[in-house]
Amino acid sequence: QELDTPQLFGHPKGLFYLFFAELWERFSFYGMRALLMLYMTEEVYRSLVDRDDIAGTIYASYGGLAYATPVLGGMLADRLLGFRRAITIGGIFMALGHFVLAFENEVCFFMALALLIVGNGLFKPNISSFVGALYPTGDKRRDSGFTLFYMGINTGAFVAPLFCGWLGFSYGWHYGFGAAGIGMVAGLIVFRLGIANGIFGQHGFASDEEYLKNKFAGISIKRWVPIIAICIVPLVALIMYYGQIYIPLIGEVHYEGQVVEYIFYIILAVILAVIVSTMIQVSKAERQQLLVIVLLTMFMTMFWGGQELSGSTLTLFAFRNVDLVGMNASQTNSITALVIILLALPFSWMWVRLSKLRTNPYTPYKFGYGLLFLGASYAMFAWSGSFASELGKVPMWTFVAGYFLMSTGELFMSPVGLSKVTELAPAKVVSFMMGVWFLSSSFAFRIVGAVGKYLAVEGAAEDVDPMESLMIYTEGFESIAFLVVSGAAMVFVLAPLMKK
Numbered sequence: 001q002e003l004d005t006p007q008l009f010g011h012p013k014g015l016f017y018l019f020f021a022e023l024w025e026r027f028s029f030y031g032m033r034a035l036l037m038l039y040m041t042e043e044v045y046r047s048l049v050d051r052d053d054i055a056g057t058i059y060a061s062y063g064g065l066a067y068a069t070p071v072l073g074g075m076l077a078d079r080l081l082g083f084r085r086a087i088t089i090g091g092i093f094m095a096l097g098h099f100v101l102a103f104e105n106e107v108c109f110f111m112a113l114a115l116l117i118v119g120n121g122l123f124k125p126n127i128s129s130f131v132g133a134l135y136p137t138g139d140k141r142r143d144s145g146f147t148l149f150y151m152g153i154n155t156g157a158f159v160a161p162l163f164c165g166w167l168g169f170s171y172g173w174h175y176g177f178g179a180a181g182i183g184m185v186a187g188l189i190v191f192r193l194g195i196a197n198g199i200f201g202q203h204g205f206a207s208d209e210e211y212l213k214n215k216f217a218g219i220s221i222k223r224w225v226p227i228i229a230i231c232i233v234p235l236v237a238l239i240m241y242y243g244q245i246y247i248p249l250i251g252e253v254h255y256e257g258q259v260v261e262y263i264f265y266i267i268l269a270v271i272l273a274v275i276v277s278t279m280i281q282v283s284k285a286e287r288q289q290l291l292v293i294v295l296l297t298m299f300m301t302m303f304w305g306g307q308e309l310s311g312s313t314l315t316l317f318a319f320r321n322v323d324l325v326g327m328n329a330s331q332t333n334s335i336t337a338l339v340i341i342l343l344a345l346p347f348s349w350m351w352v353r354l355s356k357l358r359t360n361p362y363t364p365y366k367f368g369y370g371l372l373f374l375g376a377s378y379a380m381f382a383w384s385g386s387f388a389s390e391l392g393k394v395p396m397w398t399f400v401a402g403y404f405l406m407s408t409g410e411l412f413m414s415p416v417g418l419s420k421v422t423e424l425a426p427a428k429v430v431s432f433m434m435g436v437w438f439l440s441s442s443f444a445f446r447i448v449g450a451v452g453k454y455l456a457v458e459g460a461a462e463d464v465d466p467m468e469s470l471m472i473y474t475e476g477f478e479s480i481a482f483l484v485v486s487g488a489a490m491v492f493v494l495a496p497l498m499k500k
């Protein structure tokens, strides 16, 4: 097929614009994430005995919803808006979210999280699909394009915790959140520059641009979308907040996040219904393919369930029980990203090399290895307890080693999946399918929430005993390691069947 956009360094030039736009968007996302848990446990809910529990539930509800909205955002872009508009509106919402978070006030706090949730839904799946759209079908450069893109993601995720974490700890939380917002604005500017310079050719427009100009109640359809999205924000904020107005009836401030939980049951039921009804309609071969996708999604969910704890329980563990050298606890969030940046290219070379030798492992085996590495990382975190000082602090190298194993596991799974989605999904629903892919992260936050509760250390900020927290964490990590390795074993048992 002909290359229909300008090229640079052997890739579509648009890739580099999307690379930097996503880099800055992830800068904002992970800069904020690095501060969020500690901001809640050490500031907002500091004096509450169950602050870990509350903060962990809010973190899980936020993460779960932020990765659930991409299904809707993807669908909206496929059917109506096109990638360009969806990404722009999403970016504006996210930038607003970070800036609102810079205000110290509970209403602002939940409104900000809601803005980020809605914004991420419009931004994240569509920028990933946009990368895929720049490569013609069958283009061999697609995988390496996604490897580069994944490095962009992680460059943002690496720099942000270092910078926002430094600001947050040295000058105040709100400076850190504000910096995240500036990152998002930078991402938007890069993206709009790409559009202004015609870098994306004819890609990323709405499927029917004329239709968008139609008016409804005097306002064009394309204007209605941001208006409706704005109206949804307070609703999402209320959903997040609901757990807090529920408990005061019995006289306690508490956060359970039940509404979010119900929403997940509904999403799960809808998804299951769609899958089952599709399975009934298609041929046996397609049914089996679909089953493989469902199983892979489940394994991916398990992986993210362990991985996304890095922003919550593992950040608290770093704060309380790791003998940190040269960085504060929120800055430790950058370690996983650094490992990805270092290993992404070697991994992508390895896949190409193995393909040439015809020994590139079949995807389910890769997923098995990914989980095995995740299990090993938690085994390492658990084992680190045996090196603890009398103050209950484990050496920094053990923590870094654990994260090294975790991110190695991620490289077996995540970039492979992103590229496959854009390759296999029909163009008309590609962003929707990208959203479905991100649902694995969304459901993973159910696991993150449950583990967060289980590993919550009781006591207000002044009362935490590091010895007690060390025991809770290391025992918990041991159980996680055991569960994840069992999961990996199951994958290896099922893999030959899935291959068939």
Ligand code: GLN
Pocket: 026, 153, 304, 414, 438, 441
């Ligand atoms: N770290 C990757 C990103 O931010 C993947 C995150 C996820 O899907 N949970 O894009």
